[in-house]
Amino acid sequence: MAKPIVAIVGRPNVGKSTLFNKIAGKRIAIVEDEPGVTRDRIYTEVEWLTHQFTLIDTGGIEPESEEIIPAQMRRQAELAIETAHVIVFMVDGRQGLISSDREIADMLRKSKKPVLLVLNKVDTKEQSAHLFDFYELGIGEPIEISSALGLGIGDMLDEIVKHFPEEGMEDYDEEVIKVAIIGKPNVGKSSIINKILGEDRVIVSNIAGTTRDAIDTPFTDGEDQYVFIDTAGIRRKSKIKEHVEKYSVVRAIAAVERADVCLLVIDAEEGVTEQDKKIAGFSHENGKGLIIVINKWDLIEKETNTMNQFTKDIRNELSYCEYAPILFVSAVTGQRMNKILEKIKFVANQNAMRIPTGTLNEVVGEAMLLNQPPSDKGKRLKIFYATQASVKPPTFILFINDRELMHFSYQRYIENRIRENFGFEGTPIRFINREKAGGDK
Ligand SMILES: Nc1nc2c(ncn2[C@@H]2O[C@H](COP(=O)(O)OP(=O)(O)OP(=O)(O)O)[C@@H](O)[C@H]2O)c(=O)[nH]1
Ligand SMILES: Nc1nc2c(ncn2[C@@H]2O[C@H](COP(=O)(O)OP(=O)(O)OP(=O)(O)O)[C@@H](O)[C@H]2O)c(=O)[nH]1
DSSP states (O other): OOOOEEEEEOSTTSSHHHHHHHHHTHHHHHHHHSTTSOSOOOEEEEEETTEEEEEEEOOOOOOOOTTHHHHHHHHHHHHHHHHOSEEEEEEETTTOOOHHHHHHHHHHHHTOSOEEEEEEOOOSSSOOTTGGGGGGGSSOOOEEOBTTTTBSHHHHHHHHHHTSOTTOOOOSOTTSEEEEEEOSTTSSHHHHHHHHHHTTOEEOSOOTTOSOTTTSEEEEETTEEEEEETHHHHHOOOSSOOSOHHHHHHHHHHHHHHOSEEEEEEETTTOOOHHHHHHHHHHHHTTOEEEEEEEOGGGSOOOTTHHHHHHHHHHHHTGGGTTSOEEEOOTTTOTTTHHHHHHHHHHHHHHTOOOOHHHHHHHHHHHHHHSOOOEETTEEOOEEEEEEEETTTTEEEEEESOGGGOOHHHHHHHHHHHHHHHOOTTOOOEEEEEEOTTOOO
């Protein structure tokens, strides 16, 4: 289920990253321990009350020159308007209102998106001396916080979640396969889309529930219904080259959030980039299906081992999504292009697959017989029972005697056994270890 996206915008130095880091807190440190996931975080998953959402920090404009800043701030605000459900507009309560705040406020006000005006750096109980000036922006009542000291953040989160859509976030019916095509500029995303849509597929705009067909491309292939998410964003050739790589990552994240399956398109000549790692990391953490498409394969001079070597390099760079199938294609010659849609359908099914409890327990039981669970100080891990709790991504609950005894390597072993028996190609799978109350410890 797609989660709402909340974006923090505001001019440089108002404290956006400080707020982001405060809210993200411990999670960031945990994720950074995973090899391959980059340190430079743009998003974090947040749980507040009964709500879950993705928080995006759009900041980080390098103030290269005074002229660039206003243009980039406009771009930043546009991006938030396009991608977020709720926008946190941050201003500096110590410095007071300045003209660039007004400029962003004008854009946000026109957007019709819910905007929260947040006055940061109010470090004491007293209100900011500039508080009343900010009413002039016409964005409503400012919420005073101190990101550095962690004051007022709970109240702000309460306010944020009030604006989430009540009826869920689904744009399309359950049976429509939602596909995000992501990758750096110029890797061939549009060419791939055109090629797929060019072959006997019918572009439709009446797929039930569609509210976003202005930016998405729904189409059918026989009985199967698909939609390419945010094709408008892909097709729009940016007039000004996107200076800030972060912006294209933010866009991609918003698309992935709404997708079932992501096609990560990589230019064969260029290989895996930092940006690819960030987006693949997001896809992985959000439990989406993932297919790696190496495009422009026609440009590579091949020897017997070329494909193997490529595969090895990609697995190395994207080690946390080993499950993702890799396709070597050329949108220009059409080589293996007919495999893409087939693979999308397959991975979407794998991501939504349910294993009957009986069969699952046979496999887990057999795994324990083949390779005894680890023990510590004379106590051995026991898995009493396993059950699949949910799909998208497939999530398994293991009822065990003691959580401390479940090592990463054993968990990985169980995962591998499950994959060997059931497949789950192209999808991450998750485990929840639950200590059985009153169980045999
Ligand atoms: N006193 C005080 N200082 C703060 C607070 N929040 C952030 N700061 C300081 O303000 C400065 C800018 O903070 P950042 O979080 O980097 O600002 P930013 O908006 O992310 O800036 P960009 O990344 O350039 O867009 C830092 O020196 C922070 O320590 C706060 O609540 N109170
Ligand atoms: N040789 C070769 N060129 C390709 C292939 N696919 C795309 N191209 C070329 O690569 C360039 C970029 O292709 P696009 O499809 O516009 O790439 P994109 O990823 O949509 O680019 P942005 O819109 O900038 O994000 C074009 O000149 C294409 O003709 C391919 O498989 N082989």
